[in-house]
Amino acid sequence: MDFAFDARTEELRGRLLAFMDEYVYPAEAAADAQRAALASPWDTPAVVEELKAEARKQGLWNLFLPDEEYGAGLTNLQYAPLAEITGRSPQLAPTALNCAAPDTGNMEVLAQFGSEEQKKQWLRPLLAGEIRSAFAMTEPDVASSDATNIETRIEREGSDYVINGRKWYISGAMNPLCQIFVVMGKTDPDGADPRRQQSMVLVPRDTPGVEVRRAMQVYGYEDHYHGGHAEVVFHDVRVPAAHLIGEEGGGFAIAQARLGPGRIHHCMRLIGMAERAIELMCRRAVSRTAFGKPLARQGVVQQWIADARVAVEQLRLLVLKTAWLMDTVGNKGAHTEIQAIKIATPRTVVDILDRAVQLHGAGGVSQDFPLAELWAAARTLRLADGPDEVHQRSLARRELKRYR
Incomplete structure (x- = not known):
């Protein structure tokens, strides 16, 4: 492999390093000060939106997504040194560039597996940085490191799916801009293949039965800039069958x-x-x-x-x-x-x-x-x-x- 960065990577690195020096590092103290004055600690400080607007203006936006239709079209090798630079200010820089988890993974899922309607309704606003999202997989009552253990049920009832379960450390869920959950649960809990029992569905945050119960701390921190990590309970949550991502058993x-x-x-x-x-x-x-x-x-x-x-x-x-x-x-x-x-x-x-x-x-x-x-x-x-x-x-x- 060639250890040198190609011309496009070098050009983006130069722009991103300048952006960090001129905008991101100076904004770290300002963001903390603004957050302390907000009505809710989960609201977004104004300086973060200013950073997003400037990053977009400079073409430093959606760099993570290799699909040229939706993102910058960079390879993993091209994106690696850019992501490294954002890691120097992990609370602000990834969000400023619309390259923050869990939105990045959710956008990748929608781009690769989502229907055209799902892309129009949820992927486009995420790509524009207008909304945020959460990925709901981990559960407190089972060893979620083995995803086959997941107990949340996703049951088909007519033209709908009904979801019941309890999740925690659901990153991004505390952010008021979080409007959509990608939820993983079991549609076929008794299936012969344990890796075909799970499915993923899209659940809008305002769906009746969705309860964002509390923010989970991480060593005492609440990760406000990432929208926190929440415990979320789904009580008979009903969504249209069209909210299934991909196929049943593909989760x-x-x-x-x-x-x-x-x-x-x-x-x-x-x-x-x-x-x-x-x-x-x-x-x-x-x-x-x-x-x-x-x-x-x-x-x-x-x-x-x-x-x-x-x-x-x-x-x-x-x-x-x-x-x-x-x-x-x-x-x-x-x-x-x-x-x-x-x-x-x-x-x-x-x-x-x-x-x-x-x-x-x-x-x-x-x-x-x-x-x-x-x-x-x-x-x-x-x-x-x-x-x-x-x-x-x-x-x-x-x-x-x-x-x-």
């Missing part, structure tokens, strides 16, 4: 198609988070003195910074290789690498962020630096889209299979 396959790009996008952004941590470590090290000399001259600090740089370079190469494979042999052909980056990246970035927090002392756990919130986000990604152990189990089985 598991659609989820897997959604999660491949989602996993690598998370890893791309995590590298950006690690880069920001290294920058903050270096700035702290050269500006603070302890025991008579700058922290930058302390051996242990030098070791932390060197190890962080080595680790980030390793991760970036593995992520780029995975992106290249996804582009050339497809997600299935890159399965091992997707799992490898999902195991390695959050775990390593958590360690880098932990060292950065340590170097900042009390400031590292405070609201005066972004490190504590970045750490919480990175640590959560060891669970999101499948916990480490599930990916390790699957990857090990595939390795062992060659020797049996």
